[in-house]
Amino acid sequence: MTHANPRPLTLSARGPLRGAIAVPGDKSISHRAIMFSALAVGESRIEGLLEGEDVLATAAAMRAMGASVERGDDGVWRVHGVGVGGLLQPEGALDMGNSGTSTRLLMGLVAAHAITVTFTGDASLSSRPMGRVIEPLSTMGAEITASPGGRLPLMVRGRTPAIPIAYTLPVASAQVKSAVLLAGLNTPGITRVIEPVPTRDHSERMLRGFGAELTVEDSPEGKVISITGEAELQPQDIVVPGDPSSAGFWMVAASIVPDSDVTIRNVCMNPTRTGLLTALRMMGADITELARREVGGEDVADLRVRHAPLRAITVPPELAPSMIDEYPILFVAAALAEGTTVARGAHELRVKESDRIATMAAALSAAGVVLEEHDDGLSITGTGGAPLPGGARIASKLDHRIAMSMAVAGLVAASPVTIDDVSPVATSYPDFFATLDALSE
CATH class of the missing domain: 3.65.10.10 (Enolpyruvate transferase domain)
Structure with a gap:
C-alpha cells in the first residue's frame, strides 16, 4: 500500500464524454x-x-x-x-x-x-x-x-x-x-x-x-x-450506494468538456454529502436528478450531467463540511468558469492525504491557471470555458483526489498534462481510468 513504484500518466484533451456509468460504493x-x-x-x-x-x-x-x-x-x-x-x-x-x-x-x-x-x-x-x-x-x-x-x-x-x-x-x-x-x-x-x-x-x-x-x-x-x-x-x-465524492469527478468532467452527456447511476444523496452538487448548480451546471429513492436508509438518485458554461461564485463556507473531499475537483471547475471563484472555509484541506490547498494551487498554477492561495482555500480566475494552457508535470503528493482532479483538468488542456503518480487512485477508485476511457469511446 505504499506505492513504491510510481505510475506516471499523461492526459490530453479528448472529445465529449458520453454514456451511463456506476461509481464505486461510497x-x-x-x-x-x-x-x-x-x-x-x-x-x-x-x-x-x-x-x-x-x-x-x-x-x-x-x-x-x-x-x-x-x-x-x-x-x-x-x-x-x-x-x-x-x-x-x-x-x-x-x-x-x-x-x-x-x-x-x-x-x-x-x-x-x-x-x-x-x-x-x-x-x-x-x-x-x-x-x-x-x-x-x-x-x-x-x-x-x-x-x-x-x-x-x-x-x-x-x-x-x-x-x-x-x-x-x-x-x-x-x-x-x-x-x-x-x-x-x-x-x-x-x-x-x-x-x-x-x-x-x-x-x-x-x-x-x-x-x-x-x-x-x-x-x-x-x-x-x-x-x-x-x-x-x-x-x-x-447495500452500499455510489460514492458522491467519486461521482464528483464525472459531474465536473461532463460540465467542462464540450458536448458531454453523462448519467451517473445510484449516487448517494445524503444531504450531508451534496455540497459539491449545490455549488456546481450555483455555477450553472446542468445536473438533473433521476429516479430518486431510498436504499438502506440513504437517499439515492441517478444524476444526468450535460456540458454547460460555468460562472464564478463565492462558495458559501457553510457548504464546506458537506463537500470537504470535493474541493480539489471544485477547484478544477472554477478554473474553467467565467470570472473569479472564491472557495474558502476549508482549513481541513491542510491535513488531508496531502495539504490539498497547497498541492492544488501548485498543480493548477503549473497548468496555467491564475489563482491566489489563502490559508483556508483558493481564489481562482477561470478561463470562461477556454482550454487550460496545460503542458505541465503535476506532483500528486500520494493523494488520490489530487491525481483524479488533475486528470480531469487534463481533459480540457491545450497541451498534455502529466501526473507524476496515479497509483494512489487505487485507494478509492480502482477503475477510474477505465471508466474515463469508456466514456471517451
Whole structure:
C-alpha cells in the first residue's frame, strides 16, 4: 500500500464524454459497514462495497481483531462479527496504508477494548496529525503513545471500562465524531458528542440500523448525538450506494468538456454529502436528478450531467463540511468558469492525504491557471470555458483526489498534462481510468 513504484500518466484533451456509468460504493459507508458488521453477532451481508485499498485495510484490520470478513464469488461480502467488546488482540501492527478514516475510527473502537494495538501507515498517512482523535479518546481512559506531532506510528492501549464523556467537536470532523461514538459503543453509560457544525451522518444512520441506542437532538450548542454503551448490534444486509465524492469527478468532467452527456447511476444523496452538487448548480451546471429513492436508509438518485458554461461564485463556507473531499475537483471547475471563484472555509484541506490547498494551487498554477492561495482555500480566475494552457508535470503528493482532479483538468488542456503518480487512485477508485476511457469511446 505504499506505492513504491510510481505510475506516471499523461492526459490530453479528448472529445465529449458520453454514456451511463456506476461509481464505486461510497467509501465512508463501506468503512462503517465492515466495522459495524464485525461488531455484530452473526452474519451480515454487504453488497456494492468499495473494494479500494482504503476499505480493504479496514477489512484486514477487523480480521486481525477476530472477525471473519470474506468476499464471495458473487461479489457479496459476508462478515461474521465478534460482538461489541469482543475484539481480540491482533498479533502484529495494523497497516492502515493511506486510510485516515480507517485509522481514526479504529482508534475509537480499540480505545474501549482491553487490547493494545499499534497503527502504521504509508508516508502520506504518517504525516497526518491524529491529535484531534487522541484528545477525546485519552479523556475516555485510553493510553495513546504517538510519534512526534501526534502522528503514526502510534499505539493505543484500550481501557475497559472506558469513561463516558460529553465532547464538543472543536472542528467539523465526521471522523472525530465517529471515533468517539465508536468508543462509546463499549463504554458503560451514555457518551455524547456535541456537533456545532453538521458533518456527514453515516455513522449515526448505520449504528441505528444495527440496533444501537442512539439519539440526535438539537440544542443551542448544536446537534447532540448520544449513544448508550455496552450495545448489542444485530447483523444486517447492507447495500452500499455510489460514492458522491467519486461521482464528483464525472459531474465536473461532463460540465467542462464540450458536448458531454453523462448519467451517473445510484449516487448517494445524503444531504450531508451534496455540497459539491449545490455549488456546481450555483455555477450553472446542468445536473438533473433521476429516479430518486431510498436504499438502506440513504437517499439515492441517478444524476444526468450535460456540458454547460460555468460562472464564478463565492462558495458559501457553510457548504464546506458537506463537500470537504470535493474541493480539489471544485477547484478544477472554477478554473474553467467565467470570472473569479472564491472557495474558502476549508482549513481541513491542510491535513488531508496531502495539504490539498497547497498541492492544488501548485498543480493548477503549473497548468496555467491564475489563482491566489489563502490559508483556508483558493481564489481562482477561470478561463470562461477556454482550454487550460496545460503542458505541465503535476506532483500528486500520494493523494488520490489530487491525481483524479488533475486528470480531469487534463481533459480540457491545450497541451498534455502529466501526473507524476496515479497509483494512489487505487485507494478509492480502482477503475477510474477505465471508466474515463469508456466514456471517451
